[in-house]
Amino acid sequence: MSTERRDRRPVAHRFHRRYTAVVLVLAVVAALAAVVGAQQGPRLRDVSYDASGLVSRPAQRVILTANQALERVSADDVRVRPSAAHTVTSSGNTIAVEFTGPLAYDRDYTVTVAGVRAPGQRATADLTASIRTGSTDVLALVPGGDGTPDRIVRRSLDAGGVTTVHQAADITEYARLGRSLVVVSGSDASSSVDVVPLRGGVQDASSEIEHITLPTARGRVTALHVADDGASFGFEYADTSTGQSRNTGLYVVDMTGTHMPTAIAEDGKPTTGAVPMTVGQWAYVPRTESALVRTGSDDLVLVDMSGRADPVRLGSATYLHGFVGTGTTAVVETGTGIVRLDLTDGAESALQAPAASTDAPYLGRIAQLTDDTYLRVLGDVRSDGTISPRIVRVDGTRASRLAVTLPEDASVTAVCPSPNGQFVAVATKSASDELVSIVDATSGALEASIDAALVDWCGALPSGDEIS
Template identity: 75%
Template structure:
């Protein structure tokens, strides 16, 4: 082919290429003009619907279609109102909430007057999120020698589902995808099983792991698990000699061998050690640490992973529980009830209005927020049982939470939901137990199921409680 023939082809190619480039430049310029006139637009929103109702410091990430000028907290509105902080970078805005949000609710997050760098036009970036719901587990003891059941009751649906069946169940804790079940054998010893779950119920195709306990015979109690599901612990007494020996705290590291290790006096898991004595204990929410009240009423913060030694935090005669953030515990001593800062050991007296203390019987405090808690109070009936009521304290004001408790019933537990929005109220009458889930502010009934040993109570310290 001649040079004259190839030249027009090359010329036509260059012309087409130039035309395409011109079109792209025009389109980009037009888009830039439109963007400068309209302002940024919402591109995406992401969040964890489950985490945002169960843990503090959860984020909603808002992504714009272009880079944004710096966004501050005063530029962001949340409706219904929720305390939050804001950080921004590039085209994303992160809204972090101080505490868990309410269950099963729509929230609108608005970034007001968002602006791209160098542009005059502003626009509101508005995202609506829907938070997740929750459920509650309860143990239903068997009647007439049958199998005990662990039931799950969802708050956004009717009816209850059987999660697990077994004999002699005395306790359980829920991990991420499994259930740790504590049971008594026919001869009075303890058994601990790790039961895999699928879709929230026992997985029939997965084997149950039977834990090897520290001795051939023994008794376990006060079972608790960390929030991240990496470990769980319990109090154990070796009874292989016919007497209780080495009674104390043990931990099971689920990322390791799954063999129970005693927590030594220095707060570290140590094979063969004499375990730290424990009267009450529980994991501090959202951590691998545990708050332990020993047999001599000493108080320790124990890192159950063993990375650091135990920290002594004075003494206490009773552990009530934790404030929702997890960095503060409510403890009782000879001088009264205080909030204990677990980061520095400082104590401040809890506000106790007259309406929360003017009764012969004063029960456990269930903390909802930094300034709000519930307390069981009551009088002693002629038969020795307690006629109870629930008092709600908001700052310096005490009022009765309008929850109906039958005259013949005994109030056995008051346990807040992970976000403090609801409370599981457990009562026992005529040999049967009932769990009522009520609104923590109004007392309105949300759900109920027959049973006891509510899983929400697993966040509260347990052991030989004397309150």
């Protein structure tokens, strides 16, 4: 027994010495790291952002995470190149740079935070993050023919060719709904509405298509619009089950609830079984579940499609052109002119309209790009009575022609800005052809073209006939 104890004692002693040595080394390393950190200042550990969100929605963030807690960072400490309006918040070891509006497509940005400091340390450092925004694509409806189905295709602007997303007979309208696609098909007498699941940007063949039950046995669906968050979609519906259109008006489908169409009643509330509100034009206000509705009697109403808030009466309008920037302002036409209407308080301000933006017999819809910039289609009357169109760009008090090439014998049926206003889809129609040209909104340079009638960017504009 005594021999075994004598044998074990040196082993235990050696283990204790090694353990002590390791602890001392780690302590020295930690101390050195602390000294180096104090001398060098904080370091950037991680950067996170949504590349596609940065180009399609405002109020998107780039999050910078440092290797240690930081003193408060202000907006004056942050520089973005190329320049982009932003705000800054910081907490702990993270800095959030939030951009006021969408950024440009497919572009490199540098975010630099100058002079960051850890609490209690003297050393400062600059944190620099490089980000690259996403590219964009459009969905377009390509009509079939000779027994072939209609196709909804995706066209990327940074690559040639198209990808078929979904195909079916007699497609009339469609809209993106989160990771799904809402598709309206049928005829003037009878429509169907399907929610098509997507996977990898195309129809998911392993999942079933959801067929929405419409209010009556037969009816016509038009003016489809989808809320940005995908929580609901709405449309105008006309009951044709009696052979005559009746009870024509606005319906909403709550995708967080029953998925059943519910009438928006005359009082502006979603009500099962109610006579629906008549609609001249309508669209979801960007990034909300509220809809701006011009009724059949030209009343202007802000409707909460979820039913959680009371409707807001905003006077009257003869035409809805669209929304400005983040969506809290709409461009509407009244009996006395075109105004910018603040949807938060009902305040109106005159729209800048230089002489060169109104000097034509035909004045089309205004497509707002930024708070101060918009496009408008103007037209002169040809000898055969058709319209010879041109597109004018208005920047504040200056108006100039957008250098976009339009087919000689075609009319412009729509001008639809991209979500960030960098590009615009110009839809044209001639006797033999329909074409959508994607052009740079500043220079008019052609980016892509599709043999189609419209693209999904147009779904953000209020439904209704163009001004004539």
